[in-house]
Amino acid sequence: MKIIKLTTYRVPPRWMLLKIETDEGIVGWGEPVIEGRARTVEAAVHEMTPFLIGQDPGRINDLWQAMYRGGFYRGGAILMSAIAGIDQALWDIKGKALGVPVYDLLGGRVRDKMKMYSWVGGDRPLDVIAGIRKLREVGIDTFKMNGTEELRMLDSARAVDQAVGRIAEIREAFGNDIEFGIDFHGRVAAPMAKVLLRALEPYRPLFVEEPVLAEQAEYYPRLAEATSIPLAAGERMYSRFEFKRVLEQGGLAILQPDLSHAGGITECVKIAAMAEAYDVAVAPHCPLGPVALAACLHLDFVSHNAVLQEQSMGIHYNQGAELLDYVINKEDFRMDGGYIAALTKPGLGVEVDEERVIEASKNAPDWRNPLWRHEDGSVAEW
Numbered sequence: 339m340k341i342i343k344l345t346t347y348r349v350p351p352r353w354m355l356l357k358i359e360t361d362e363g364i365v366g367w368g369e370p371v372i373e374g375r376a377r378t379v380e381a382a383v384h385e386m387t388p389f390l391i392g393q394d395p396g397r398i399n400d401l402w403q404a405m406y407r408g409g410f411y412r413g414g415a416i417l418m419s420a421i422a423g424i425d426q427a428l429w430d431i432k433g434k435a436l437g438v439p440v441y442d443l444l445g446g447r448v449r450d451k452m453k454m455y456s457w458v459g460g461d462r463p464l465d466v467i468a469g470i471r472k473l474r475e476v477g478i479d480t481f482k483m484n485g486t487e488e489l490r491m492l493d494s495a496r497a498v499d500q501a502v503g504r505i506a507e508i509r510e511a512f513g514n515d516i517e518f519g520i521d522f523h524g525r526v527a528a529p530m531a532k533v534l535l536r537a538l539e540p541y542r543p544l545f546v547e548e549p550v551l552a553e554q555a556e557y558y559p560r561l562a563e564a565t566s567i568p569l570a571a572g573e574r575m576y577s578r579f580e581f582k583r584v585l586e587q588g589g590l591a592i593l594q595p596d597l598s599h600a601g602g603i604t605e606c607v608k609i610a611a612m613a614e615a616y617d618v619a620v621a622p623h624c625p626l627g628p629v630a631l632a633a634c635l636h637l638d639f640v641s642h643n644a645v646l647q648e649q650s651m652g653i654h655y656n657q658g659a660e661l662l663d664y665v666i667n668k669e670d671f672r673m674d675g676g677y678i679a680a681l682t683k684p685g686l687g688v689e690v691d692e693e694r695v696i697e698a699s700k701n702a703p704d705w706r707n708p709l710w711r712h713e714d715g716s717v718a719e720w
């Protein structure tokens with residue numbers, strides 16, 4: 339079998355889908371994208387295309403190594419997202435060619451269903467209680483929300499009380515009937531991280547995500563010493579070589595690699611295995627589309643230490659399209675009591691509505707995250 343064509347489709351809300359065609363008529367889909375840099379990743383995918391045309395799509399490991407090592411410069415958000423989407427499509431092709439779901443190519447399932455969680459509240463954590471109430475009606479009992487709005491490097495007790503007050507209201511309203519992670523989203527600088535973590539202790543969040551920015555990873559062990567709250571991070575790390583350092587230094591209880599940013603299934607399965615050796619859980623990051631989610635689920639179903647899966651149904655970013663809008667087999671993504679069953683169709687298990695994708699790609703937005711500024715006019719982390 340040979341690769342004959344790669345086609346990229348940037349589509350609302352902010353995703354990009356990649357179709358890889360072969361000379362035997364089998365087609366694979368991937369989702370190479372960095373939110374806000376879709377066109378840059380698209381260019382990276384097309385730069386890799388001349389190398390891929392004519393290659394055997396079944397040699398996923400060799401193609402991965404050639405894409406990663408062959409360009410001399412390696413790693414980082416753009417190149418690893420391009421490789422990620424191509425890798426996902428190659429696994430999709432291989433599974434379809436052999437008539438098995440990707441998790442069966444990786445040794446089979448370690449679990450029967452996977453625990454999911456949903457976002458509540460938007461860029462600024464508003465209406466969280468109402469959001470939880472609505473999702474509980476469909477059996478979701480695990481949530482994530484932003485922990486703060488803009489937070490200055492050194493901020494006031496008032497700002498801390500505001501952040502903690504919202505969390506106190508959740509426990510007040512729902513007690514321990516629900517669980518939730520709090521995403522600091524990199525908005526909290528090192529001087530405030532310990533202050534905020536300590537203040538949140540009494541409310542026992544399931545985890546705090548990106549307690550500081552990924553470039554401040556050396557704080558993870560120190561923050562972990564200062565709190566009992568499990569710390570999570572990973573969406574802004576792009577290869578096992580970055581995760582290696584974080585595992586060696588300790589501090590993170592949960593790794594959150596993004597299957598569309600960190601080199602795809604091939605790389606993230608290795609990251610999950612490395613984490614297991616350190617008794618660290620994995621909870622793949624996935625605020626993206628259905629192919630990215632399917633890739634995550636195949637990792638979840640073969641990783642003993644996979645504990646939670648993010649999915650973007652109802653997320654505040656999905657303006658203009660919802661998680662399953664481009665999926666024909668929507669019923670396979672049904673959640674039941676906050677869990678999802680394994681996708682059993684060959685390959686990734688996503689039947690892409692290509693007509694809908696092509697139509698939607700005609701007016702794809704160039705989504706950008708907002709640029710926030712503090713009251714004094716300086717740039718604030720979003």
Ligand SMILES: O=C(O)[C@H](O)[C@@H](O)[C@@H](O)[C@H](O)CO
Nearest residue numbers: 373521523573623624625707
């Ligand atoms: O945890 C999450 O989902 C992420 O922090 C998410 O909010 C960001 O990755 C966002 O997609 C960036 O544009």
Ligand SMILES: [Mg+2]
Nearest residue numbers: 521523547573
């Ligand atoms: Mg996050």
